[in-house]
Amino acid sequence: MAMFQNLLPWIVLVTLLVPTMGNKTSIGEKAASNDWEDAHATFYGDMGGSETMKGACGYGDLFRQGYGLETTALSTVLFNNGLTCGACFEVMCVDDPQWCLPNVGTIKITATNFCPPNWDPAPDHWCNPPQKHFDLSMPMFTKLAQAKAGIIPIKYRRVPCSKLGGVKFEFHGNPYWLAVLVFNVGGAGDVTSVRIRGSNTDWLQMSRNWGQMWQTGSKMVGQSLSFQVTTSDGKTLEFDNVAPENWQFGQTFEGGSNF
Known part of the structure; x- marks a missing residue:
C-alpha cells in the first residue's frame, strides 16, 4: 500500500x-x-x-x-x-x-x-x-x-485539526541554507506559505521543498529566527523570536500559539 x-x-x-x-x-x-x-x-x-x-x-x-x-x-x-x-x-x-x-x-x-x-x-x-x-x-x-x-x-x-501546544519548527540543512519542518499545526492543518525573518534580515519567503519541508537559500546561522505561517484557509500567525541566535541544526522549537 x-x-x-x-x-x-x-x-x-x-x-x-x-x-x-x-x-x-x-x-x-x-x-x-x-x-x-x-x-x-x-x-x-x-x-x-x-x-x-x-x-x-x-x-x-x-x-x-x-x-x-x-x-x-x-x-x-x-x-x-x-x-x-x-x-x-x-x-x-x-x-x-x-x-x-x-x-x-x-x-x-x-x-x-x-x-x-x-x-x-x-x-x-x-x-x-x-x-x-x-x-x-x-x-x-x-x-x-x-x-x-x-x-x-x-x-x-x-x-479542523486540534493540536496541543504551539506550532513547531524543526531545523535541518547546513551553514548555507536552512530547511524547516513545520508541524503540529492546528486549524486547517495544511500549511501553504512560510516566511522567515532573521535578526539581521527582513522577511524572506521560504519555498516548499516537499510535504511540509520549507527552505531558504539565505544564510540564517547565528541569527535569532521568527516565522510567519499561513494555512490553507488563509489564516496567518506570526511567531516572533522562535529560536535564539545560537540555535543548532536538528533542534525543534515551539511557537507560543497555534491556529
Whole structure:
C-alpha cells in the first residue's frame, strides 16, 4: 500500500518536518463544504505502526512529532502533490454490514503520507487518480472494520485539526541554507506559505521543498529566527523570536500559539 516513505530518502529530502454536524465549515480553499464525500479505505503496516512512520509529508517519527497512529496516506488526487499534508479528516465506515463494526461512529486522522499509484494492469488500483482513497494505519482501520475486510467503503470530510501546544519548527540543512519542518499545526492543518525573518534580515519567503519541508537559500546561522505561517484557509500567525541566535541544526522549537 503506502510504501512511498521508502522512495524519498533523507539525503534528498533534507535539501531543506469531536466536530459538529453543521452544514458549513471553512477549512481550506477546496474544502469549504462540511458535507460528507464517498471514498474507500484500506490499511498498511501492523498494529504497532512501525511501517507508518516517516512518510511523504516529512514528519519523521510520528510518535515523537505527536501524530501517533491516528494517520493516513492519501491517494494521488487527495494528496495533491503534498499540499494536503497536515490536513485532518473525519471518516466513517458505511454500507458494508459484513465488515463495518456496529455503532463505532467515526475516527479522526491526519494526512501524513502518500499512497502512490500503481500503473500495472488490474481491475482496481485504489490510489490511482481519479479515485479518492485513504490508506489508514492498521489501528485506525480496525476501529472501523474487521481487518480481514481488506477494503471498505467510507464517507469522509475535512475537519479542523486540534493540536496541543504551539506550532513547531524543526531545523535541518547546513551553514548555507536552512530547511524547516513545520508541524503540529492546528486549524486547517495544511500549511501553504512560510516566511522567515532573521535578526539581521527582513522577511524572506521560504519555498516548499516537499510535504511540509520549507527552505531558504539565505544564510540564517547565528541569527535569532521568527516565522510567519499561513494555512490553507488563509489564516496567518506570526511567531516572533522562535529560536535564539545560537540555535543548532536538528533542534525543534515551539511557537507560543497555534491556529
